Amino acid sequence: MLIKLIKVGLAAGCLAALTTGCVEKSARISPSSAPLTPECSLPASKLASEAFREARKTLSNQECRYQFEPIFNSLLQISSGDPDPVNKDRFSDLVGWARNDGIISTVQAKEMFTRYFHHNYVSLPDDYQACAYCTQLNRIKADLRDELRQKELGLGKVAMDKAGITKARTDYKSIEIVLSATCRACGGSEI
């Protein structure tokens, strides 16, 4: 009986220790809940060139790698206050460096750069034929609108790429028209 009790007590203790361990571990890797530590702080400079240097230094720290997205967003804000066509190259170099360093994947690098600095819309689905997405047309249009806003910030404000943002706006309107017409046509015929 005594042996049985000891066994149960040991099992409960092990379970408690395991659970606590898990909680601590998940708290450590969750980027959303973790506050920025001083060494992982966002770039503070108002100058884009300096801010990019700060960002790389921070991201070189193994503990700060999960902060890539907030740092990327912070750089966008800083660069919009220091607009220059060269900013596009700075962001291209940054995502390339981050990808080579294993901070982000190739797909993430391409997705982040294109979303802000190219007229191509990454929010457009690329898996199935257009008719298959007609039930989600409103969501796709909302995603396109959001991405146009991101391009206005990246191409328009940060990189001052007039031709690029003009093409992004024109394409946005054209895609909306073609998607609307296509979904009307898909609904009107038997599919």
Place this chain on the structure above:
Amino acid sequence: MGTGKGKRKTLKKMVVAGGLAISSIAFFPAWASSANAPTLKLFPQDVRHYLKETSDNAKQLEDNLRGLVSKFDNQVALYKSSHCQDVAGDDGCEEIKSQIEKDYRGILSVMAQGLPGIKSSINSASSGLEKQISKRIGRNMKPRDIQRQLGDKATPKVHGSLSKRFSAYHDLISRNGSSSLIVMASEIYLDTSSAKDWVELIEADIASQGVVLDVFKMYGEISPEMINTLNGVKSIVFGEDIIGSEDGLPDGSVQAAAAESPWVIQ
């Protein structure tokens, strides 16, 4: 000996491959010359024909209506400036009133005669385009392919009367410049759909105008329904004629591919 046989086999393979390559180029010259711009058969001959027919029918309706509408407008202006709605039994006012009624009936009759032809050609153009868009875009392209098909230049925006719009569509398709065909087809299809709705609304409006005319005859008041119907006919049948660049946006030429980042999703 064995090596010579091998060489002959390789040579034979090369000749066959070369022949195939040459015949591909000869049989598919468009494909060979511009691999990134496949020709989409969005505008078959019957669609072009119905667009032209819609334009011709609408032009006929415009011509038949123009004089009548202008006469009606003048009579209404005279009726109002003479304060006829406040006077009962005045011979002059009664004369203007019967003229207004006659002109209005004339307008309704011309519309009733002209609309079926327009409706039929719009329906045919619309269903032809619907079939092509559903088949060649809806069931053949992913949403991201749509952007890949867009040209560098914005599609000219077409406004104006029915006849001018459909005539402009026919011209744009025939010219087939650097504008994107899928955008043009989509715009025309959406326009034919709304024009169809408009024709149905006007037809329903005309059917109910008997009551409106009876009210006018009894009380001598030009009702808002009469004016609304007339305004609808004027704005759509006569409309402003403008063909311009898309919303005044400048044509954006895309930066050279060589200057592009390697981090772009194509």
